[in-house]
Amino acid sequence: MAIVLIGLGVTGLLAALVLAGGSEPPSPGLRGAARAPVPDESPCPRGRPPAPGADRVDENRTFALLRDQVELGPRPAGSEASRRLAEALRRLLPNGELEEIDARGPDGRPLRNVIGAVRGRDPIKLVVVGAHYDTKDLPGFVGANDGAGGTAAVVSLARSIRPGQLAPTVVFVLFDGEEAPADPLREDIERYGLRGSRAAARDYAARGAAAMILLDFVADRNLSIPREANSTPALWEELRAAAARVGVGCAFPAATRPAITDDHVPFLKAGVPAIDLIDFTYLCWHRRCDDLSAVSRRSLDASSEAVYELLARL
Ligand SMILES: [Zn+2]
Numbered sequence: 001m002a003i004v005l006i007g008l009g010v011t012g013l014l015a016a017l018v019l020a021g022g023s024e025p026p027s028p029g030l031r032g033a034a035r036a037p038v039p040d041e042s043p044c045p046r047g048r049p050p051a052p053g054a055d056r057v058d059e060n061r062t063f064a065l066l067r068d069q070v071e072l073g074p075r076p077a078g079s080e081a082s083r084r085l086a087e088a089l090r091r092l093l094p095n096g097e098l099e100e101i102d103a104r105g106p107d108g109r110p111l112r113n114v115i116g117a118v119r120g121r122d123p124i125k126l127v128v129v130g131a132h133y134d135t136k137d138l139p140g141f142v143g144a145n146d147g148a149g150g151t152a153a154v155v156s157l158a159r160s161i162r163p164g165q166l167a168p169t170v171v172f173v174l175f176d177g178e179e180a181p182a183d184p185l186r187e188d189i190e191r192y193g194l195r196g197s198r199a200a201a202r203d204y205a206a207r208g209a210a211a212m213i214l215l216d217f218v219a220d221r222n223l224s225i226p227r228e229a230n231s232t233p234a235l236w237e238e239l240r241a242a243a244a245r246v247g248v249g250c251a252f253p254a255a256t257r258p259a260i261t262d263d264h265v266p267f268l269k270a271g272v273p274a275i276d277l278i279d280f281t282y283l284c285w286h287r288r289c290d291d292l293s294a295v296s297r298r299s300l301d302a303s304s305e306a307v308y309e310l311l312a313r314l
Contacts, residue, residue: 044250047222049302053247056308057153057160059301065092065152066219066300069133070144070292076137077177077195078105085133089114089174092155103177103195111176113196118161118170125168127314128204128212128272129154129307130263132178132196140288144295149219150277153304160308168210168314173200175263189261197263205270211235211314212267212274217282218303219295225279225303226255230265232273239275242309248302277303 044050068088069075075082082105090096093116100110114133131150135143142148151174158172175196180189204212213235218225227236243252257280264274284290 042222042224042251043253044223044248047224048296049223049248049251049298051247051298052302052305054245054305054309057156057301057304059297059304061159062152062156062300062304063297065155066144066148066295067292069148069151070142074137074139074141075133075135075143075147076181077111077134077179078107078109082134082176083109083112086112086114086174086176089133089151089155093158093172093174094118099199101176101196101199111195113176113200114174115200116158116172118158118166118172119163120166120169121164122167122169124208125314126171126204126207126209127168127311128171128173128200128209128267129157129215129311130173130175130197130200130212131215132175132263134176134179136179136286137182138286138288141286142288142291144291145217145220145282146285146290149217149295149300150215153215153218153300153307156304157308157311161311166311166314168311170311171204171209173197173204175200178263194261194263194266198266201266201270201272205267205272209267209272212264212272213239213307213310214262214264214274214276214278215303215307216262216276216278217280217285218277219300220279220282220284221294221296221299222281223251223279223296223299223302224253224281225251225277226253226257228262228276228278228280229256229259230262230268231275232268235273235275238313239277239306239310242313243302243306246305246309248306251299251302252306277307
């Protein structure tokens with residue numbers, strides 16, 4: 001996920017850094033605060049979502065998709081591991097295609113979004129479901145929650161929906177180049193991150209997309225996803241209602257947290273209602289501890305079932 005927080009005062013910024021477990025790089029004055037223990041509270045009992053009351057997305061498949069990505073190791077945009085992953089994701093997505101975008105990796109080759117689609121009953125309505133598949137370019141960083149989790153959920157959702165089953169046509173987009181390079185001169189998220197989503201937002205806004213749903217941090221063990229302040233309130237309320245219907249409402253509490261510049265923002269700017277599922281009280285954000293020990297099959301399933309239910313009502 002991208003790292004810009006909008007509209008925070010100093011106090012809010014410090015709180016965000018503490019919640020996030022550190023800035024990049026943390027300024028020396030903030031290091032102590034960044035390491036302070038922070039309660040990563042979730043309203044769910046013991047922080048764990050209950051087993052969903054719906055089973056339309058195979059939780060074992062979804063978690064295997066997460067694990068397979070982590071086992072590839074670091075997958076920064078333009079790396080060999082990332083390019084191999086993109087090919088694998090293309091084969092997994094229904095009607096999967098690779099789409100080159102107007103940004104290049106370190107080797108000079110274009111970055112690529114991976115796009116799939118499942119046709120709906122409504123001839124006009126189109127909804128985009130997205131996640132980023134690149135990982136932050138930090139040594140040893142495997143992005144179990146930040147990269148693999150959202151990507152796994154998107155692919156598993158795509159494979160759970162049959163053509164004509166839902167009203168909207170659902171386009172599944174796995175974004176390349178979400179993370180700004182580690183180069184400190186290119187930390188500007190608006191400019192150097194969100195590269196895949198800027199390209200996709202242009203395309204799907206032009207096609208009249210009715211909504212965009214972004215899955216970013218959706219797999220951490222202690223799951224709590226309040227509304228991120230950029231996210232379109234009405235669509236967010238539909239998600240909360242969907243989560244409640246499948247029995248995981250506690251993971252989507254009625255609260256709003258500071259705005260985050262993430263892959264939903266280019267869609268919002270293009271006029272498409274959009275929401276970002278991101279549990280930003282995630283202590284392993286952009287740290288090597290964002291590995292398999294930090295995520296859970298239950299959390300990933302709860303997020304996936306909630307989004308399926310939302311899609312079924314759009
Ligand atoms: Zn990230």
